[in-house]
Each structure stands twice: as C-alpha cells, then as structure tokens.
Amino acid sequence: PPPPQYPSYSSTNVTVIRSQTTCAARQAAVHSKPNSYIILSVVVILFGCWICGLVALIFALMVDSAWASGDYVEAKQNAKMAKWCGLAGIISAIVFYVVIVVIITVVTTLATRNH
Numbered sequence: 001p002p003p004p005q006y007p008s009y010s011s012t013n014v015t016v017i018r019s020q021t022t023c024a025a026r027q028a029a030v031h032s033k034p035n036s037y038i039i040l041s042v043v044v045i046l047f048g049c050w051i052c053g054l055v056a057l058i059f060a061l062m063v064d065s066a067w068a069s070g071d072y073v074e075a076k077q078n079a080k081m082a083k084w085c086g087l088a089g090i091i092s093a094i095v096f097y098v099v100i101v102v103i104i105t106v107v108t109t110l111a112t113r114n115h
Contacts, residue, residue: 034079036063037086044089049096052089056082 038060044053059082066075 033067034063034076035083036060036079037082040086041082044086044093048093049089052085052092056085056089059085 037056041053041057041060044050044056046053059078062078063075063082066072066078
C-alpha cells in the first residue's frame with residue numbers, strides 16, 4: 001500500500017505532496033548494500049595487474065562511503081566498476097603470465113637446439 005500522505009501545498013503552479021516516509025528510507029528498504037569487492041581488489045594488486053587492482057580498490061572504497069551517505073545508485077555504480085576493474089586485472093595478469101611462459105618455452109627450446 002502507498003504511504004500515507006500529507007495535504008498538498010500549491011505554490012506557483014507546482015504541487016508538492018509530502019509523504020510520511022522519505023525517499024532515502026524507501027530506497028534503503030528496497031536496496032541491499034552492494035559488495036564492495038575489496039578482497040578482489042587486494043588480490044589483483046598482489047598477484048595481478050597492480051594498476052587495475054589499484055583502480056578497483058579506489059572504487060571499492062567509494063562503495064562504502066557512497067552507501068553511508070545515502071547515495072545508493074552511486075554505491076552500486078562504484079561496486080560495478082570495482083568488479084570490472086578487478087576482473088580486467090585478473091584477465092590481464094593471466095594473459096601476461098601465459099605470454100611469459102610461452103616466451104620462456106620458445107627461448108629455451110631454441111637455445112637447446114642450437115647447442
């Protein structure tokens with residue numbers, strides 16, 4: 001059911017209807033706090049692409065501050081960016097390590113053939 005409403009007030013052709021519950025309280029009841037992906041960010045900094053991990057960590061920290069200030073949309077956007085930066089760091093690290101293994105294998109194979 002809709003929340004109870006107070007009387008309408010009209011001022012210069014604009015009608016304002018005040019409800020008993022605030023918009024922020026309704027959003028908090030509907031939304032749950034998004035995952036901040038701090039652990040993912042730290043793992044990417046330590047074992048993956050540290051630049052992507054650092055960007056992910058910054059967005060992860062911004063999730064908590066946006067949520068605490070009541071900006072739920074911003075918190076969800078920051079969580080999404082933290083997740084994608086973390087995943088980009090993991091993927092780029094995997095590609096980097098595979099390329100390094102391939103280069104070492106090729107160089108080792110060529111070196112043993114020549115001797």
